[in-house]
Amino acid sequence: MISMSSILSSRSGLILFFLCLVPLATAYLDQGDYLLRICSTAYLYMLLALGLNVVTGFTGLLDLGYVGFYLIGGYTAGLLMARLGWSYWAALPVAAIHGGLWGLLRGAPTLRLTGDYFAIVTFGFSELLFRIVKNEEWLIGGPNGFVNDIPAPTLFGYELWQYWQQYYHILILLILTLLVVYRLHNSRIGRAWQAISQDEEAAQTMGINLHEYKSLAFAISAAIGAIGGAFFAQFQVNISAGVFEFWESILILCMIVLGGIGTLKGALIGAAILGSLGEVLRISLSWMRLPADSRYLIFGAILVMMMRFRPAGILRSTQKSP
Amino acid sequence: MDIDPLLEITGLTKNFGGVVALAQVDLRVMPGQIASLIGPNGAGKTTLFNCVTGLMAPTTGKISFQQQDIFGTSAHQVAMNGIARTFQNIRLFSEMTVLDNVRIGCHTQSRGYLWSAISRNRAYREEELQITTDAQELLQFVNLENFATQIAGNLSYGDQRRLEIARALATNPKLLLLDEPAAGMNPQETNDLIALIRSIRERNITVFLIEHDMKLVMRISEWITVLNYGQKISQGPPEVVQSDPRVIEAYLGQSAGSNH
Amino acid sequence: MTLFLEQIVNGLVLGGIYALIAVGYTMVYGVIQLINFAHGEIFMFGAYFAFLCLAVLKFPLWLAVLASILLCALMGVVIDLIAYRPLRNAPRLSALITAIGISLILQNLARMIWGAEPRRDLANAKSAFLSQTVIIPGGAQLSYLDLSIIILAILLMVGLNRLISLTRIGKAMRACAQDKMAASLMGIDTNRVIGATFAIGSALGAVAGIMVGMRETIEPTMGYYKGVAAFAAAVLGGIGNITGAMLGGVVLGIAEVLGAGYISSGYRVAISYILMILVIVFRPAGLLGRASAKRA
Numbered sequence: 001m002i003s004m005s006s007i008l009s010s011r012s013g014l015i016l017f018f019l020c021l022v023p024l025a026t027a028y029l030d031q032g033d034y035l036l037r038i039c040s041t042a043y044l045y046m047l048l049a050l051g052l053n054v055v056t057g058f059t060g061l062l063d064l065g066y067v068g069f070y071l072i073g074g075y076t077a078g079l080l081m082a083r084l085g086w087s088y089w090a091a092l093p094v095a096a097i098h099g100g101l102w103g104l105l106r107g108a109p110t111l112r113l114t115g116d117y118f119a120i121v122t123f124g125f126s127e128l129l130f131r132i133v134k135n136e137e138w139l140i141g142g143p144n145g146f147v148n149d150i151p152a153p154t155l156f157g158y159e160l161w162q163y164w165q166q167y168y169h170i171l172i173l174l175i176l177t178l179l180v181v182y183r184l185h186n187s188r189i190g191r192a193w194q195a196i197s198q199d200e201e202a203a204q205t206m207g208i209n210l211h212e213y214k215s216l217a218f219a220i221s222a223a224i225g226a227i228g229g230a231f232f233a234q235f236q237v238n239i240s241a242g243v244f245e246f247w248e249s250i251l252i253l254c255m256i257v258l259g260g261i262g263t264l265k266g267a268l269i270g271a272a273i274l275g276s277l278g279e280v281l282r283i284s285l286s287w288m289r290l291p292a293d294s295r296y297l298i299f300g301a302i303l304v305m306m307m308r309f310r311p312a313g314i315l316r317s318t319q320k321s322p
Numbered sequence: 323m324d325i326d327p328l329l330e331i332t333g334l335t336k337n338f339g340g341v342v343a344l345a346q347v348d349l350r351v352m353p354g355q356i357a358s359l360i361g362p363n364g365a366g367k368t369t370l371f372n373c374v375t376g377l378m379a380p381t382t383g384k385i386s387f388q389q390q391d392i393f394g395t396s397a398h399q400v401a402m403n404g405i406a407r408t409f410q411n412i413r414l415f416s417e418m419t420v421l422d423n424v425r426i427g428c429h430t431q432s433r434g435y436l437w438s439a440i441s442r443n444r445a446y447r448e449e450e451l452q453i454t455t456d457a458q459e460l461l462q463f464v465n466l467e468n469f470a471t472q473i474a475g476n477l478s479y480g481d482q483r484r485l486e487i488a489r490a491l492a493t494n495p496k497l498l499l500l501d502e503p504a505a506g507m508n509p510q511e512t513n514d515l516i517a518l519i520r521s522i523r524e525r526n527i528t529v530f531l532i533e534h535d536m537k538l539v540m541r542i543s544e545w546i547t548v549l550n551y552g553q554k555i556s557q558g559p560p561e562v563v564q565s566d567p568r569v570i571e572a573y574l575g576q577s578a579g580s581n582h
Numbered sequence: 583m584t585l586f587l588e589q590i591v592n593g594l595v596l597g598g599i600y601a602l603i604a605v606g607y608t609m610v611y612g613v614i615q616l617i618n619f620a621h622g623e624i625f626m627f628g629a630y631f632a633f634l635c636l637a638v639l640k641f642p643l644w645l646a647v648l649a650s651i652l653l654c655a656l657m658g659v660v661i662d663l664i665a666y667r668p669l670r671n672a673p674r675l676s677a678l679i680t681a682i683g684i685s686l687i688l689q690n691l692a693r694m695i696w697g698a699e700p701r702r703d704l705a706n707a708k709s710a711f712l713s714q715t716v717i718i719p720g721g722a723q724l725s726y727l728d729l730s731i732i733i734l735a736i737l738l739m740v741g742l743n744r745l746i747s748l749t750r751i752g753k754a755m756r757a758c759a760q761d762k763m764a765a766s767l768m769g770i771d772t773n774r775v776i777g778a779t780f781a782i783g784s785a786l787g788a789v790a791g792i793m794v795g796m797r798e799t800i801e802p803t804m805g806y807y808k809g810v811a812a813f814a815a816a817v818l819g820g821i822g823n824i825t826g827a828m829l830g831g832v833v834l835g836i837a838e839v840l841g842a843g844y845i846s847s848g849y850r851v852a853i854s855y856i857l858m859i860l861v862i863v864f865r866p867a868g869l870l871g872r873a874s875a876k877r878a
Contacts, residue, residue, distance in 0.1 A: 062678055109863040116617060117862050119678065120817060124855035127810075131852045180440055187446075188434030188453070195415050195426050201377055202413040204397035205406065207430035207493060216436065250682060257679060294694050300686025307680045308668060 019171060023164035036163040038279055040235065043170045044228055045275035049255045049267040050174075050181050051224030056253065057262035058190065059217045060197030062119040065126030066252055068106075069099045069222040071244040073229025075133060075140070078147045078239055088153030088234060095230040096223040103222025104215055111211045127246055134241040145241030150233050166235055173231060177224055182264055184220070193217060197262070247296060251278070254299045257306050260313020270313070274299070326389055328353040328497055328528050329374070329405075334383035336369055336552075343369045344380070345552040351497070351545075356519060356529045358539045360563075361549035362572055367532045368410055370549070371499050375407050376400040387497070402430050406495035408486045410502050410532075416475030420466060420485055423474050424457040427492025431456070460488045464518065480511050484518070491522070498522060500531040504538050516542050540564065548572070588722040589839050595728045595797075597835025598735030602790040603812035604819070604827035605742060606783030612759035612822040613779050615674065619681040620661060622809020623688035624784045628654045628791025629800040630692060633703045651788045658784030659777045667773065685805075693802040704795035731793050738786060739828050746824060751778055759822065807851055811838065814854035818861050820871025829869060 022039060026032030048070065055063045076095040080086040086094075106125050110118040133145040140147060152161035153169070160169060184190050192213050195203035200210060233239050251274065259270025281295035306313070327350040336344040344366045351357045359367050372378035374385060376397035385393045392400060406427075415423050432453055438446035461467040464484040469477060474485060483503060490498060500519075504512050512535065519529055519542060533539045539546065539560070546563045548556040550572040556563050563569055603625050610618045631653045635646035665684055669677045715725045746752040754775045757765040766772050794804060815834040819826025834857065842850045861868055 056675075060673075060675060062675055064682075109859075113862070113866050115674065116615075116678075116821075117866060119617070121859055121862055124814075124858045128852055128855045128859070131849060131855075135849065183440050183442060187439035187450070188429065188432055189436065189439050191418075191422060191426050192429060194418060194422075198415045198417060199413050201397070202409070202415070203426075204377070205375060205401050205493075206426050206489070207398050207401035208426075209396075209398045250686065253679070253682075261675075294690045296686050297690035297694070300683040300690065303683030304665060304680050304687065307672075307676045307683070308665070311672065311676055 016175070020168075023167050027164070033163045036167045038276060040163070040167050040170050041279065042272050042275040043167075043174045044232060044235075045252065045255065046268050046271040047170070047174045047177050047231075048225060048228045048252050049259070049271035050177050050264065051221050051228065052252050053256050053262065053264070053267045054181060054184075054221040054224065055217050057256055057267065058185065058193040058197060059214060060262075061115050061214070061217075062253075063122045063221070063249070064119050064253070065106075065122035065124070065246075065249055066221075066225055067244050067246065067248040068122070068126030068129045069103060069225030070229040070232070070248065071126070071129050071133065072099045072102055072222075073226030074233040074239055074244070075145075075147065075229075076226070077230035078150045078233035079140070081234065082147055082150045083141060088151075088230075092227065092230050095226045099226025099229070100219040100223035103218040103220075103225075106222075107215060107218035111214060123246070126244075126249060130241060130244055130246070133244070142240075145244075146238070147233075147240075148238040150237050150239070152234050152237075170231055170235075173227060177227070178264065178268075180220075181224075185264065189213070189216070194262075250296075251299060254303055257303055258314060263313065266313045274302075325352060327351060327386075328355075328388060329530070330384075330386045331370075331374070332384040332386075334370065334373060334385065335381045336366070336373055336378065337381045343552050344373070344383075347383070347549065347552070347554050349547045349554065349557065351528060351530050353496075353528055354523065354526070355544050356523055356542055357531075357545045357547070358543040359530065359532045359547050359549065360534070360536075360539055361555075364551075365549040366552040367549055368501055369552075371407060371501055371532065374400075375405055375499065401493055401495075404494070404496040405499065406490035406493045406497070407499035408483075408490050408501055408503060410505070412479075412482050412486055414474045414482055414486055414489070416473070418474055419470065420461065420472050420474050420477065421454070421457055421470040423485060423489050424460050424492050425453050427460075427489040428453040428456055430493045457492060460491055463491070463521075464488045479506055483507075487518070487522075491525075491527070495527060497528045497530060500529065500533075502532055502534065504533055504535045507535075512538055584722055588724075589843050590836060591722055591724055591728070593836030593839035594832065595731050595835070596839055597832035598732050599790045599793055599808070599831075600812045600815045600835050601739060601828040601831030602735055602786045602793075603808060604816040604831045605739075605824055606787045607813050607816040608819070608822055608824055608827040609755070609779050609783050611816070612824075613755065613762075613776050614666070614670070614677075616666065616677050616681060617813070618783075619678075619809075620684040620688060621658075621783065621787060622805035622812070623685050623692070624654050624658055624661075624805075625787040625791040625794075625808060625812075626692060626800075626802065626805030627657060627688065628788030629704060629795035629804065630696060630791075631788070632792045632795060633696075633701060633800055637703050647789075647792055650792060651785045654788035654791075655781040655785040658780035658787075662777060662780045667776075689802055689805060692805075696802070698802055700799035700801040702799055704792065704800055705798070727796060731797070734789070734793075738789065742782070742786070742824065745782075751775070755779055810851065811854040814858040817858050818868055820868030823868065823870045826868055826870035833869075 023036060026035050029035065048066070052063060052066045055061055073095040076098045077088070077091040080091040080094065081088060106121060107118065110121050133140055137143055142148070152159050154160065160166070192203065192208045195206060195208060196210060196213060204210060255270040255274045256267045257270070258274060259266030259268065278295060281298065285295060329351040331347060331349050334344050334347040335342070347370065359370065361367055369378065373380040376395050376399065379394060383393065384391065387403060387405060392403065395403070415426065432449050434446070434449065458467065458470065461470055464487060466481060466484055466488065469481065474482065477485060487500070487503065504515055507515065516538065522529055543560055546557065546560060547554060548563060548569050555568045555572060556566045603621070606621045607618060610616060610621070628650050631650035632646045635641040635649045636643065641649065661684055665680050666677055669680060715723050716729065717723055746755060754765065754770045755778070757768065757770060758772050758775045762772050794808060811834060812831065815830035816827045817830070818834060819828070819830030834854065837857065838850060838853050841853045
């Protein structure tokens with residue numbers, strides 16, 4: 001049962017209303033499709049930022065390999081749809097569950113160890129996945145992890161490939177994710193996560209089972225990443241290993257750091273800024289004849305500056321740290 | 323009439339590498355008591371609390387709570403079983419609100435399944451309402467109800483201590499362990515604390531505290547256990563312990579005037 | 583058999599290089615419990631500084647090497663000073679994120695300044711002398727460069743061990759690694775000690791960078807690849823344990839060469855990841871660490 005008041009304040013409702021109108025407006029613009037594409041990419045990053053936030057923001061564990069679930073979701077859905085002819089509506093939940101399972105598995109060995117070990121495992125895990133996908137042609141069916149011709153979802157016989165349809169598609173996914181994450185955050189579960197991130201031992205004396213709650217966070221965060229990956233697979237139509245490099249994880253981390261680790265609004269804003277900034281930078285850097293990858297230099301500077309001067313994110317005025 | 327002890331510790335030993343923190347400690351806490359654990363600094367008092375609450379694994383010995391063996395039980399399970407504690411150096415969730423701190427304490431009294439949290443069904447909303455009501459009642463109990471929406475880290479020291487007690491009470495314990503609750507308090511605050519501890523006992527909660535403030539200990543305790551260098555050197559009602567030469571000698575070894 | 587022996591020798595050379603980088607990671611983790619992601623970049627700058635001195639400033643080789651070592655040591659100290667020290671009392675997460683940021687900045691800075699193309703300047707600068715080869719017992723062929731790398735690595739490791747166990751600064755380092763609060767109460771200037779730790783680790787990293795530059799090529803991503811492997815070596819040996827890092831370096835070097843040779847070369851880097859994950863799953867303390875690696 002969804003109550004309107006539990007989702008959004010009226011200001012957010014207004015924002016949502018305007019967002020829904022965007023495709024109408026861009027229909028009259030020359031570059032309309034391109035704008036829709038940028039918006040869709042931004043929404044995708046916002047979804048991923050929300051997902052990473054569940055582990056790194058809510059429980060305070062540094063996840064350096066979030067792109068791994070993006071990869072799992074993308075390839076699970078991509079392979080199911082392109083090679084086995086599955087429908088998107090079946091492939092999406094399977095991808096999400098697959099991702100969630102790996103989230104649990106990945107985190108399990110680190111439950112008894114300090115957060116540093118978790119960071120190390122997450123890093124190694126995603127890099128390993130990347131290399132497997134790149135090298136194992138038999139698994140993926142193409143070199144360099146190339147999977148092509150991933151079809152768009154069909155609804156009532158219509159194939160939803162057009163940019164404006166994709167726009168609503170990702171917007172709906174984003175809103176549903178936001179709803180779930182918001183409700184979790186403001187519940188007994190969310191309070192337990194917050195307690196864990198601030199003082200694990202004190203949290204235990206409140207009856208909070210650390211293993212259980214951390215595992216829950218791992219699974220949910222991973223599932224969200226996988227959902228993002230599944231969407232991405234049909235959005236791009238062709239995917240290859242190169243998209244799922246380590247630096248994507250760092251980019252998404254940068255987004256939640258910028259907005260303020262642990263807060264939902266912060267994750268959304270950070271992702272919106274960096275998601276679009278990334279596009280802008282990529283274009284302007286190549287215009288300035290600099291390598292497009294050097295936008296990572298700016299991201300690095302953002303990370304350092306934020307931790308030093310505004311650890312709580314650009315929105316909060318206090319100096320409270322993650 | 324033979325009443326079973328609420329907490330019974332037998333032969334509890336804890337070694338850290340070469341250091342013996344607790345050596346064959348025996349003690350009992352009876353239900354409904356206000357009992358104290360005293361001893362010079364480093365005597366092993368907090369270590370004992372840590373072993374009982376599952377934050378540390380004892381080396382050997384036996385710990386029973388309500389006649390059930392809890393040796394080696396994990397910390398969160400111990401809390402679920404009904405033992406709550408506060409910490410020597412106040413470990414609140416300082417970036418959360420006062421009310422949320424207590425609501426986290428209510429964790430042991432609720433279920434909050436994943437699906438109900440997401441769907442916000444009736445069962446969930448009723449449970450949340452109960453949690454909030456219980457938390458507010460506890461804040462009233464410790465006179466902090468006006469601070470409910472403040473950030474816990476902004477409270478004064480004395481208020482933070484009371485908040486930590488409220489949070490511990492939220493877990494609905496049968497045994498409350500207080501680790502130096504009067505540290506840093508002035509005489510007026512100490513009097514308030516004594517009243518608070520007594521009213522906690524009136525709620526059928528047994529209180530076991532570690533303290534250095536001897537006036538407080540002697541006034542409030544019905545039974546005192548004394549540790550020195552990890553060993554129990556004395557026990558009994560205040561009059562007995564006060565005049566025990568071994569206790570006096572243990573304390574004279576420290577700097578004079580250890581009470582406030 | 584000769585091939586196998588050559589693989590082992592190659593593994594030892596690589597192992598020596600990894601050991602030199604790994605001790606940098608492990609020493610910093612020991613004193614401030616930080617995984618210094620930027621350390622790999624310092625190793626990379628070691629190679630680039632040497633190249634800069636050679637190609638632009640026209641230094642003789644020995645001077646370029648010396649200058650690079652000093653510059654890197656300075657770089658390590660400065661990074662600690664401006665990026666990590668202000669966060670000494672902040673949550674661990676903040677320092678980790680900062681380290682990642684520094685790593686990003688340095689890597690892309692190098693790419694912007696010198697371009698992404700691999701450079702052979704250091705490799706070309708090594709004299710004909712070093713390129714000569716010698717046949718060792720068993721029939722394997724070994725270049726003088728590789729031989730010098732092994733010898734130098736051993737000397738430096740022994741030197742580091744002596745430093746840690748016999749000198750005052752070494753004792754101070756060990757004290758800080760155990761308990762910073764107690765160390766400062768004993769009159770040790772912990773910030774100075776931490777700075778010295780960074781300096782030494784970075785200097786050794788610079789040496790490794792020059793070695794790799796001479797043996798292979800110089801490129802902006804070398805810090806990432808070699809750095810990950812060296813970090814895996816440090817974890818393998820037991821993060822925080824210096825002897826462990828040395829041992830881990832050698833083991834990983836040999837494992838990587840043998841693995842690439844006999845299993846598959848596409849997974850060369852993956853061997854590090856796999857080892858890291860295996861160590862953490864089965865023996866988090868590493869080969870030489872304490873048995874209980876639970877929360878400190």
